Amino acid sequence: MRIDGVARLGLPGLFVLAMASPLAGQGVVQDLVISGGMAGEAWRGDFAALTIPQVDSTNQAVAWVGEWSANGIFNLTRRERSSLQATVDVGFRQFAPGGFQLRRYSPREYGALLTTRYRRDVADGRSGTLVAEATARKHGVADRPPMPLYLPPGYGSYRLKAGYETTLAGSRASLTVTGESADYGAPAHLPFLDLLDRRSVVVEAAGTRSSRRSPDSGEYSKVRFFGSYRYHTYPRQALEGVFRVDHAVGLGGRYELTAGRIYLDVNVDGTRNWSISRRAEYHASRLGVQMQLSEVWREFGLSVASALAVKRYRHQSEEYGLVPGEEADNGASLYAEITRSVARNMDAAFRLGWQRVETSFTDAYYTRFGGGFFLRVRPTR
Amino acid sequence: MRRLLLHTAGTAAICLLAPLAGLRAQVAAVSPQAVVESRQAAYEEAKAKSEAARLAAARVRDEWSQLLEQHAAASRANDRDSVRELLAVFKERSPEKSRLEQAWRSSQELWKEAGQELVVAIDDYLERLWPTTEQSVGAAEYENALYNELLSTLRRVESELPEVPLELEPMPEVTIRPGDTPGEILYKARLMENRVRYYASLVAELDQKIEALAQRQRREQNRRDFMTSRERFGDDVVPIGNRRPELSDPASEAPRVPIEVRIEQHRELRGEVEMRMLELSRKAEEFRGRAGGGQ
Known part of the structure; x- marks a missing residue:
């Protein structure tokens, strides 16, 4: 499974090489950032995760967290009417938790992402723009601790996307088809993890209206409406003797504004999910708000992001609707970060984060609260 | 419990949306x-x-x-x-x-x-x-x-x-020809000095543009860092089931020429202008010397 995962992770890499080899030497590092930091976090709650077999008697845990990461954006080719871009992101986190009764845990978490994106204008951009994208994401956890210190389980996901965008009645209209496979690669002692394996196809249509405030400063406002159809299969989840298949439709809108020192992004969407099992049928909605204020005081910048997600089942049931722990019912998060440049190619950031997740059927919940200090170095700045 | 959740998130959303009302009023x-x-x-x-x-x-x-x-x-x-x-x-x-x-x-x-x-x-x-x-x-x-x-x-x-x-016109070749009088050589030196002054103003103008672009780049980098750092380990995911494949922005979101490239183009041009300034200053000095150091 691991070898298979690594091989799949390499596919977009081969795609990059194949596309880039005829134009070797023309690559441009658009951005490269190496980051390191320390954080202190606290968890509370009685939430039970089906995919975490260990149970500890505590409802509270704390941890010191050390983190390293690197992120780069590379313009492999850039011509007047086409471009090929790769994004690479890797990160590692080491936890030193306290508060558990059974033993001392030493969780380690890593994440890796590779995305390649090809864009081509059709008929000099008068007809529209084609976009093709391949993404591989890998997330791994070692020595996963009991709840309430919730760490998402390890998985690999692979995604292919193709889209077309054109101008219709003064707006940008786009149609995108995405296929994704997520594999949780469960070890023998943790077969429940395979319940989360998923294959998805998503068709999304969107319309965007932009209004530029000042072309040179990059100020603009943008309104986007989108609708989607999503088809999900869960090949390891048998509900009433049949593998689970979900169909969902979604509608949403997004407002984005860049004006002066302010950036604002408000995102709302709703989903209606049908399944072969009445237990997994629900309505869900999300609200996301992100805001950034640069030079809020002297050279300090402030970024805030919040999200709220609510789910309601269509049919009352005594049984669990989905997989507890990975598929909760309601959730909210709030993150705030203060940044300041401390050298020509180095920024310092102090971040506070809060998250709460809960279920409707048992009133179980967990909260996570923490703060950390990070340094980000850009060698190419 | 749920009331607390909704109350907290609602308050946060209102706090975040408050500046929007002021901005809309400005625009309207x-x-x-x-x-x-x-x-x-x-x-x-x-x-x-x-x-x-x-x-x-x-x-x-x-x-x-x-x-x-x-x-x-x-x-x-x-x-x-x-x-x-x-x-x-x-x-x-x-x-x-x-x-x-x-x-x-x-x-x-x-x-x-x-x-x-x-x-x-x-x-x-x-x-x-x-x-x-x-x-x-x-x-x-x-x-x-x-x-x-x-x-x-x-x-x-x-x-x-x-x-x-974002390119300079070819620099005219100025030389001392046999038979040039000191006055003519001095005139050529002044022409070059005038050009050096023009280049100095161009450097100042380019510095301003680079600074404005760099500020914009820093804003965008901070935003990207904040987003990436939460996405990397799934901290931004609110796990309510049926995770959607991430739908990235449409093609028009990405700028045709990345801001990093624009900054680099301006820096290269600035470097070229500075080189020309040095070359012309050196040559003008040499011409003045040959002309006998006249004013």
């Missing part, structure tokens, strides 16, 4: 049709002035090229009288040439500013013409026609606007 106080008409008139006027200035500068530049050719021919033929006469003409016409070229650059800047203001006004008007369901068929047709007309004006203006060239 406009009369779109009148603004478009007045800005279009200003744009056409600025465009006409810039075109006239371009023609005037081109005419002088052509004459200058002819004079340079005559000067080269006279030098080759060792016709000292003609060379002297031509240098006198250069000296006489140089201020006019500089003035006309400066006037052309200034008029281009004004044209560009007027164009950008018109683009913003049209964008705003188009925004307000978003079709409504309650209007009559005739009104809808009128608005559609107006919409298309505005859109075509917008595209025309965007295609017409002058691009500020």
Whole structure:
């Protein structure tokens, strides 16, 4: 499974090489950032995760967290009417938790992402723009601790996307088809993890209206409406003797504004999910708000992001609707970060984060609260 | 428990949305049709002035090229009288040439500013013409026609606007020819010193542009860092089931020329201008030395 995962992770890499080899030497590092930091976090709650077999008697845990990461954006080719871009992101986190009764845990978490994106204008951009994208994401956890210190389980996901965008009645209209496979690669002692394996196809249509405030400063406002159809299969989840298949439709809108020192992004969407099992049928909605204020005081910048997600089942049931722990019912998060440049190619950031997740059927919940200090170095700045 | 959750998230959302109300109020106080008409008139006027200035500068530049050719021919033929006469003409016409070229650059800047203001006004008007369901068929047709007309004006203006060239004109080769008098050599030295002063102002202008672009780049990098750091380990995911494949933004979201590349282009140009400044300063000093250090 691991070898298979690594091989799949390499596919977009081969795609990059194949596309880039005829134009070797023309690559441009658009951005490269190496980051390191320390954080202190606290968890509370009685939430039970089906995919975490260990149970500890505590409802509270704390941890010191050390983190390293690197992120780069590379313009492999850039011509007047086409471009090929790769994004690479890797990160590692080491936890030193306290508060558990059974033993001392030493969780380690890593994440890796590779995305390649090809864009081509059709008929000099008068007809529209084609976009093709391949993404591989890998997330791994070692020595996963009991709840309430919730760490998402390890998985690999692979995604292919193709889209077309054109101008219709003064707006940008786009149609995108995405296929994704997520594999949780469960070890023998943790077969429940395979319940989360998923294959998805998503068709999304969107319309965007932009209004530029000042072309040179990059100020603009943008309104986007989108609708989607999503088809999900869960090949390891048998509900009433049949593998689970979900169909969902979604509608949403997004407002984005860049004006002066302010950036604002408000995102709302709703989903209606049908399944072969009445237990997994629900309505869900999300609200996301992100805001950034640069030079809020002297050279300090402030970024805030919040999200709220609510789910309601269509049919009352005594049984669990989905997989507890990975598929909760309601959730909210709030993150705030203060940044300041401390050298020509180095920024310092102090971040506070809060998250709460809960279920409707048992009133179980967990909260996570923490703060950390990070340094980000850009060698190419 | 759920009430607490909703209350907390709702308060956070209201706090975040509060600045939006103020911003909308700033943006709303406009009369779109009148603004478009007045800005279009200003744009056409600025465009006409810039075109006239371009023609005037081109005419002088052509004459200058002819004079340079005559000067080269006279030098080759060792016709000292003609060379002297031509240098006198250069000296006489140089201020006019500089003035006309400066006037052309200034008029281009004004044209560009007027164009950008018109683009913003049209964008705003188009925004307000978003079709409504309650209007009559005739009104809808009128608005559609107006919409298309505005859109075509917008595209025309965007295609017409002058691009500020990110390359330097070839540097003329200035040499001391056999038979040049000290006065002529000194004149050439002054010409080069004038060019050095122009380059110095260009460096200052480029520094301003680089600084503005760098500030914008830093804002975008901070935003990307904040987002990536939460996405990397799934901290941003609120696990309510059926995770959607992440739908990235449409193609138009990504800029055609990344800001990093634009900064690099401006830096390269600045480096080239500085090199020319050094070279011309050194040469002007050498010419002054050869001319006997006159003022």
